[in-house]
Amino acid sequence: MSDTTAPLRQIGALIRSTRQSKQLTQAQLAERVGTSQSAINRIEQGGQNLGLDLLTRIGSALESDIVTVGDQRRASHIRVHGGRQLSGTIEVRSSKNAAVALLCASLLNRGRTTLHGIARIVEVDRIIDVLRSLGVQVDWSEDGADVTIQVPERLDFDHLDEAAGRRTRSVLMFLGPLLGQHTRFALPYAGGCDLGTRTVEPHLIALRPFGLEVEATTGWYQATVAEDTGAELTVVLTERGDTVTENAIMAAAARRGVTTIRNASPNYMVQDLCFYLEKLGVGIEGIGTTTLRITGSGPLDADVDYWPSEDPIEAMSLLTAGIVTQSEITVTRVPIEFMEIELATLSEMGLRSSRSTEYAAENGRTRLVDVTVYPSELRAPIDKIHPMPFPGLNIDNLPFFTVIAATATGSTLIHDWVYEGRSIHLTDLTRLGANVRLRDPHRLDVEGPTRWSGAEVNCPPALRPAVAILLAMLAAKGTSVLRNVDIIARGYEQLQERLISLGADIETFKD
Ligand SMILES: CC(=O)N[C@H]1[C@@H](OP(=O)(O)OP(=O)(O)OC[C@H]2O[C@@H](n3ccc(=O)[nH]c3=O)[C@H](O)[C@@H]2O)O[C@H](CO)[C@@H](O)[C@@H]1O
Ligand SMILES: C=C(OP(=O)(O)O)C(=O)O
Numbered sequence: 001m002s003d004t005t006a007p008l009r010q011i012g013a014l015i016r017s018t019r020q021s022k023q024l025t026q027a028q029l030a031e032r033v034g035t036s037q038s039a040i041n042r043i044e045q046g047g048q049n050l051g052l053d054l055l056t057r058i059g060s061a062l063e064s065d066i067v068t069v070g071d072q073r074r075a076s077h078i079r080v081h082g083g084r085q086l087s088g089t090i091e092v093r094s095s096k097n098a099a100v101a102l103l104c105a106s107l108l109n110r111g112r113t114t115l116h117g118i119a120r121i122v123e124v125d126r127i128i129d130v131l132r133s134l135g136v137q138v139d140w141s142e143d144g145a146d147v148t149i150q151v152p153e154r155l156d157f158d159h160l161d162e163a164a165g166r167r168t169r170s171v172l173m174f175l176g177p178l179l180g181q182h183t184r185f186a187l188p189y190a191g192g193c194d195l196g197t198r199t200v201e202p203h204l205i206a207l208r209p210f211g212l213e214v215e216a217t218t219g220w221y222q223a224t225v226a227e228d229t230g231a232e233l234t235v236v237l238t239e240r241g242d243t244v245t246e247n248a249i250m251a252a253a254a255r256r257g258v259t260t261i262r263n264a265s266p267n268y269m270v271q272d273l274c275f276y277l278e279k280l281g282v283g284i285e286g287i288g289t290t291t292l293r294i295t296g297s298g299p300l301d302a303d304v305d306y307w308p309s310e311d312p313i314e315a316m317s318l319l320t321a322g323i324v325t326q327s328e329i330t331v332t333r334v335p336i337e338f339m340e341i342e343l344a345t346l347s348e349m350g351l352r353s354s355r356s357t358e359y360a361a362e363n364g365r366t367r368l369v370d371v372t373v374y375p376s377e378l379r380a381p382i383d384k385i386h387p388m389p390f391p392g393l394n395i396d397n398l399p400f401f402t403v404i405a406a407t408a409t410g411s412t413l414i415h416d417w418v419y420e421g422r423s424i425h426l427t428d429l430t431r432l433g434a435n436v437r438l439r440d441p442h443r444l445d446v447e448g449p450t451r452w453s454g455a456e457v458n459c460p461p462a463l464r465p466a467v468a469i470l471l472a473m474l475a476a477k478g479t480s481v482l483r484n485v486d487i488i489a490r491g492y493e494q495l496q497e498r499l500i501s502l503g504a505d506i507e508t509f510k511d
Contacts, residue, residue, distance in 0.1 A: 009046030011055075016044040018064045027142055032061035034120040034144040052508050053497065074510045075484040078470065078496060081505035082454060083477035085375075086327040088502050090318050092334055093119045095311030096491045098272035101246045102308055103127045104173035105273055106149040107136070108180070108254055109280055110301035113149045117307055117362065120144055122490045126168045133161035157185050166191045166219075169243070172203055176247035179212050179225045180254025186220045194461040196420025196441070202239040203247050209235050210251040230257045237263040240290065240389040245270050252294040253282040261292045267390040268338045268366075272308045275365050279304045307362030312338035313396045314492065317467050319373055320400040321499060323351060324407050324452075324475040326375040329502055335361065336369045341393045343371070345381060345401075349408055352376045380410030380448065387418060395419075399468035402426045405446040406434040407475065414444040425465035431455040432469070432476045454478030463491045470495075474504055 019029050019040075026044070027037040034057065042048040043058075056076075094117045104127065106113040118124060124147075128138050131149065135156040139148045155178075165171040165188040172190045190200065200221075204214050210233070211226035233255075235248055245265040250273075252259035264270070266288045274287045280302050283295035315334040322329035323346070336358065343353065356370040385405065387395040395418045405412035406429060416423045423444050429436045432455050435447035452475045459466045459482050466487050473480035485508075488495055496506050 006046075008048070008050065011050065012044045012046040015040075015058060015062070018062050019044075022062060022064075024062075029058070029061060030142060030144065031140040033057045034140070036143045051497070052510075053494070075486055076508050076510055078473075078482045078485050079507045079509060080454070080470070080473040080476070080480045080482070081478075082452070082474050082480055084325070084503065084505060086322060086325050086329050086474070086499075086502040086504060089330040089332060089370075090498060090502055091332045092310040092315045092318065093117075093493050094308045095119070095269060095272070095314070096121055096123050097242065097269035097311075097313075098308035099124050100127050100168070100170040101173060101243070101269050101273045102276055102306065103131065103147075103149070104170065104177060104246075105250055105253075105276060107131075107151055107155075107174065107177040108250060108277075108300050109149075109151060109304070110299060112303040114146055114305045115149070115308060116146045116305060118145070118147050119311070119493045121493050122486075123168055123170065126164045127170055129161045129164035130168075130171060130174075133159050133164070135159075155182070155185075160186075160188070162188045169198065172200060173243055173247055173250070175203060175207055175212065175214075175221075175223065176250030177254060179207060179210055179223065179251055180228070182223075183225050183227075184223065186222050189216070189219050189221065194421065196422065198419075202237065202241055202244045206235055206237050206244050206248045207251055209233055210248075210255070212251075228255050228257075230255070232257060233259045235259060235261050237261065239263075240265045242267050242269055246273050249273060249277070249284075249292065249294060252292075253277050253280070253296050253300065255296045256298045257296060259294045259296070261294065262290065264290050264292045265389055266290060267394075268309065268312055268335060271365070272363065275363055276304070276306045279306060309361040309363050309366035310335045310368060312342075312394060313464070315339055315371075316342055316394070316397045316400050317471065317492070317495075319371060320404060320468070320471050321474060321502065321504070322373040323376070323378075323404055324471055326475075327502075328372065328374050330370055330372040332370040333361070333368045334371045335366050337367055338390065338394065339371075341391065342397055342401075345385065345393060346404070349381050349404070350376050350378045378404065378408035378448075380405060380408045380412040380446075384413035384415050386415040396464050398422070399426055399464040400471070402436065402444060402446060403429065403434075403468045403472050406436060406448050406450045406472070407452075408448045410448060412446045412448070413439075414446060416442050416444075422462060422465060425460035425462050426468065428457050428460060428465070428469055429472055431457050432472050432480065434472070452476035454480040456481040456483065459484045459487060461487060463487055467492065467495065474499070
């Protein structure tokens with residue numbers, strides 16, 4: 001009989017010798033890959049099965065062709081054999097949007113910040129790359145779940161990682177924490193998903209009362225900051241945006257004195273940021289409301305541990321996987337405060353579901369439940385589905401409602417008044433058999449039910465529509481291919497692998 005473990009041992013030996021030639025310890029490689037030292041040890045011994053995803057991560061961590069599978073410059077694709085029911089239980093991970101806000105907020109702290117249970121996603125890596133390039137020490141724990149941040153006396157703006165900064169919109173959230181500490185600095189124009197124009201103006205309006213002036217020249221925001229008088233401030237936001245609220249909160253936390261922020265977003269990531277700042281000693285009244293009163297006491301210096309809470313958008317994505325495949329699955333650790341309207345809307349559409357009693361998230365503040373969905377006959381809602389700033393149906397959950405509406409009987413109007421260019425990506429669902437028509441850039445008419453059928457689709461350059469299409473493929477009979485799926489890793493940790501654990505038949509491949 002042939003020894004099936006021999007190739008694993010050979011690959012393990014190759015990884016070990018390449019790692020040693022790069023003078024990396026197992027723990028250092030584990031940190032780069034986002035796994036534990038013991039896992040690297042097992043891999044090097046040939047004692048662990050290696051998926052394409054893990055091998056590719058090891059290859060790029062070692063910058064080595066030896067363990068590169070295919071050409072790294074080639075994009076990844078997903079093949080889905082759909083039309084099968086899922087089953088089992090799946091846990092929601094912590095949120096991308098809190099992670100990026102907290103990483104930016106850690107710039108406020110002279111002490112040590114440890115963020116526990118942070119999602120290993122590309123968006124987090126990009127912000128960490130920018131932080132490290134500024135001289136911030138950022139270390140992952142051995143198991144890849146926690147990250148510790150220590151900010152130096154002075155940040156090194158000369159070596160700012162421009163490429164990483166340009167790939168994420170969240171770099172804008174450096175403005176708030178930096179303006180209390182620096183009188184002059186430059187940040188690259190923010191990037192991100194292709195969702196149409198997203199203005200930075202509300203951020204500049206919100207931060208002007210704190211003394212910030214920004215000139216946008218040749219791809220950079222050149223910031224100058226006037227001295228803070230310490231007087232009581234009231235800031236009125238022109239939009240109830242999440243990151244603009246976070247920027248204003250961080251600017252307020254960095255100053256001495258009281259700041260009132262009106263028209264603040266009370267959304268989940270904003271609450272996580274406030275809970276972290278409270279641990280740093282910032283006084284915040286009104287968390288969860290649209291008026292915040294923040295009492296800063298000057299430089300913040302404390303060693304703190306914080307656990308960001310679970311991601312309501314991931315919760316909605318996972319529930320959608322169960323709903324569109326007519327499955328019974330349980331999604332655990334759902335942050336219920338941020339999913340109540342979604343679940344009420346689904347219930348009106350005929351979804352059968354049950355939930356556990358509430359329990360507290362690790363941050364001690366956010367309320368969680370386990371939600372089980374059962375196969376249901378869905379009908380279109382009577383009214384249109386439209387998002388609102390929290391408390392309302394979450395803007396990022398709209399793409400999932402589009403897929404669900406396509407499985408329901410009847411006509412649904414989906415109104416995305418928020419983004420100029422997100423709805424258009426959902427018309428790709430027609431390739432899988434859905435009847436989805438764009439009335440105008442903001443409104444989609446969806447006519448269900450859909451007899452989903454497999455097809456090949458190019459992944460849209462937008463995170464949530466990409467995942468919505470992947471979930472529709474789970475429902476589509478036959479084989480589907482989603483091409484160029486790298487964007488999914490921007491916001492979801494090992495989504496494909498986790499869907500496989502529910503029984504989905506998915507494989508990742510390169511050309
Ligand atoms: C890192 C992070 O946390 N990202 C979230 C954050 O992005 P972020 O806070 O960056 O969202 P934006 O500021 O870009 O707002 C999104 C869009 O909504 C419009 N707008 C927003 C609020 C408002 O009261 N009126 C209004 O018109 C904006 O002009 C923009 O076109 O909030 C978005 C809206 O919830 C979410 O999709 C993003 O996932
Ligand atoms: C739009 C999103 O995020 P970002 O603000 O990071 O682009 C999203 O998470 O869907």
